[in-house]
Amino acid sequence: MSGLEIRALVRRGGFDLDLDLRLGRGATGVFGPSGAGKSTLLHAIAGLLHAEQLRVAVDGEVLVDAAAGVYPPPHQRRVGLVFQDHRLFPHLSIARNLRYGESAGGGVDLDEVVDLLDLGELLERLPRDCSGGQRQRVAIGRALLAAPRLLLLDEPLSSLDRGLKLQVLPFLRRVQERFGLPTLMVSHDLSDLLALTDELLLVNGGRAAGQGDLPSIAADQGAVELLAGSGLSFSLPGRMARRDGTGLGWVELASRAGEGLGDPGGCEVACGEVTAEIGDEVEVILGPADIVLAVPPMDARLSLTNHLLGTVERITRTAARCLVQVDCGLEASVLAEVTERAVERLELAPGVPVVALFKAQAARARGLGAQRPGPAR
Amino acid sequence: MSAVAVLSPAEWETLWLSLQVSLAATAAVAGPGVALGWLLARREFPGKLLLDTLVHLPLVLTPVVVGYLLLLTFGRSGPLGPLLEALGIEVAFTTLGAVLAAAVVALPLVVRSVRTAVELVDPGLEDAAAVLGAGPLRRFRTVTLPLAAPGVVAGLTLGFARSLGEFGATITLAGSIAGETRTLPLAIFQGTQVPGGDGAALRLTVVSVLLSAAALPASELVVRRRRRGAGGGQT
Numbered sequence: 001m002s003g004l005e006i007r008a009l010v011r012r013g014g015f016d017l018d019l020d021l022r023l024g025r026g027a028t029g030v031f032g033p034s035g036a037g038k039s040t041l042l043h044a045i046a047g048l049l050h051a052e053q054l055r056v057a058v059d060g061e062v063l064v065d066a067a068a069g070v071y072p073p074p075h076q077r078r079v080g081l082v083f084q085d086h087r088l089f090p091h092l093s094i095a096r097n098l099r100y101g102e103s104a105g106g107g108v109d110l111d112e113v114v115d116l117l118d119l120g121e122l123l124e125r126l127p128r129d130c131s132g133g134q135r136q137r138v139a140i141g142r143a144l145l146a147a148p149r150l151l152l153l154d155e156p157l158s159s160l161d162r163g164l165k166l167q168v169l170p171f172l173r174r175v176q177e178r179f180g181l182p183t184l185m186v187s188h189d190l191s192d193l194l195a196l197t198d199e200l201l202l203v204n205g206g207r208a209a210g211q212g213d214l215p216s217i218a219a220d221q222g223a224v225e226l227l228a229g230s231g232l233s234f235s236l237p238g239r240m241a242r243r244d245g246t247g248l249g250w251v252e253l254a255s256r257a258g259e260g261l262g263d264p265g266g267c268e269v270a271c272g273e274v275t276a277e278i279g280d281e282v283e284v285i286l287g288p289a290d291i292v293l294a295v296p297p298m299d300a301r302l303s304l305t306n307h308l309l310g311t312v313e314r315i316t317r318t319a320a321r322c323l324v325q326v327d328c329g330l331e332a333s334v335l336a337e338v339t340e341r342a343v344e345r346l347e348l349a350p351g352v353p354v355v356a357l358f359k360a361q362a363a364r365a366r367g368l369g370a371q372r373p374g375p376a377r
Numbered sequence: 378m379s380a381v382a383v384l385s386p387a388e389w390e391t392l393w394l395s396l397q398v399s400l401a402a403t404a405a406v407a408g409p410g411v412a413l414g415w416l417l418a419r420r421e422f423p424g425k426l427l428l429d430t431l432v433h434l435p436l437v438l439t440p441v442v443v444g445y446l447l448l449l450t451f452g453r454s455g456p457l458g459p460l461l462e463a464l465g466i467e468v469a470f471t472t473l474g475a476v477l478a479a480a481v482v483a484l485p486l487v488v489r490s491v492r493t494a495v496e497l498v499d500p501g502l503e504d505a506a507a508v509l510g511a512g513p514l515r516r517f518r519t520v521t522l523p524l525a526a527p528g529v530v531a532g533l534t535l536g537f538a539r540s541l542g543e544f545g546a547t548i549t550l551a552g553s554i555a556g557e558t559r560t561l562p563l564a565i566f567q568g569t570q571v572p573g574g575d576g577a578a579l580r581l582t583v584v585s586v587l588l589s590a591a592a593l594p595a596s597e598l599v600v601r602r603r604r605r606g607a608g609g610g611q612t
Contacts, residue, residue: 047508048504048507073507073512074507075506075509076510080508087501087502087504087505089505089506089519089520091524103510143509
């Protein structure tokens with residue numbers, strides 16, 4: 001069977017992690033409140049903590065099956081784990097760190113990894129002489145060189161501030177594109193997961209609370225309630241078009257192939273915070289709480305720059321609010337958080353045309369294309 | 378001062394014997410000391426407290442008692458006596474006995490130092506090594522030991538210095554036989570007990586102070602060289 005199968009039961013003190021998962025072959029983002037058991041899952045899979053039950057299979061190949069007596073120690077599991085705090089060996093050079101787990105005949109070439117992650121300049125240095133972003137790239141490269149069958153990323157970006165994150169995130173994308181390893185990535189930042197993974201797995205209280213892409217999760221009431229408490233965000237892919245004199249960056253959003261937008265404002269939106277160069281592939285990160293919905297025709301003149309025309313796809317009601325999915329003809333849906341009262345007043349329902357409005361200041365554009373510095377050797 | 382500067386052949390012999398005994402004792406405790414230090418730092422097992430107490434006992438007991446206990450254990454009429462005799466090994470009143478006495482009193486110092494050093498090594502690094510495919514021995518050899526090296530060297534230095542100064546356990550177990558078990562402290566004591574032995578006692582005292590004082594900077598040098606060398610080299 002293709003994809004990743006995981007059955008895990010871990011008991012630790014009063015906490016039970018109990019998951020039975022069928023995941024896709026690509027990258028899965030594991031999201032949930034702290035204490036949900038996300039890191040516990042990764043550590044159990046890697047063998048760093050004891051699991052009462054564990055079965056892990058990649059494309060039908062069994063890596064661990066405790067019930068069948070296949071329970072290798074961590075050093076024989078061929079599972080790569082990148083820790084939040086990089087855990088580079090402080091007494092070894094970057095080159096020796098990279099080669100530490102280098103597997104003989106594993107098919108992963110040191111030069112390729114060095115090139116892919118842009119580590120050429122660092123090889124002779126000690127970890128303490130590298131920046132946080134560089135160290136995390138080395139940790140990723142080190143894990144890759146051990147030729148794992150499964151890659152686990154435990155909050156690989158969370159020790160980095162926003163600027164440093166951009167020294168790592170594009171490289172992680174490159175790794176995905178090049179190696180296509182089945183990957184589980186834990187993060188408390190949903191936008192990171194959306195940028196790097198194909199599928200989301202929500203975990204709460206040691207149980208799976210939802211699985212799928214963002215639109216399908218956004219249609220699940222329980223999942224939305226969980227996400228709302230942990231900082232729900234969504235992203236719209238596009239390309240950095242230009243900067244204007246006022247510090248705003250303009251992003252041309254990617255529309256779904258073959259469909260016109262039919263919007264007078266085009267599909268360019270202004271973003272208050274931009275970390276990308278012109279021409280870069282970017283994602284515009286927004287929070288549903290920052291989106292205002294209006295029903296056309298719009299007579300009022302607004303100070304808002306950004307408006308996207310679309311139709312309501314779906315409304316998911318939770319106790320506190322409603323999450324409205326709007327199809328604006330873009331590659332991803334726009335999510336807007338409104339009150340039940342607003343839904344009634346605007347008579348919102350699937351198929352109703354709406355305009356999604358947001359301030360430029362609420363939008364953050366983040367570059368995804370790895371910008372390689374020129375060969376400075 | 379000229380009397381101090383020049384050692385007699387017998388004094389040279391004492392110095393040479395002392396160095397041999399101390400180095401042998403240090404070498405003998407290096408392996409067990411590192412193993413015990415690691416065990417106490419990293420593992421939980423039944424009887425850990427007992428082991429810990431036994432290892433550290435020589436630190437709190439008066440050395441004469443340690444020597445006497447060793448004599449009772451390893452002496453001809455002790456429980457290990459027949460076995461050792463069958464193997465042709467004699468401990469009481471031999472150089473080997475002097476080494477044993479010095480080793481037993483040095484061991485706790487080595488274990489304590491190694492234990493503290495290993496406890497300071499982040500177990501997360503050992504986990505990282507495990508996930509990268511390193512088995513327990515390789516993890517210890519390539520991660521734990523190099524990172525704990527300063528503590529190990531410091532412990533061995535302390536152990537060496539302690540061996541060099543060993544008196545009570547040595548005289549009880551091995552006696553004070555010139556050329557065999559009479560190490561520096563015993564020779565100094567001997568010098569103070571015989572008429573006209575003051576000069577020898579003073580000369581050997583100066584030698585003792587110099588040796589012990591030199592051990593500390595020497596170990597510091599070793600640690601520094603290790604640190605500097607840590608960056609380069611091949612896998």
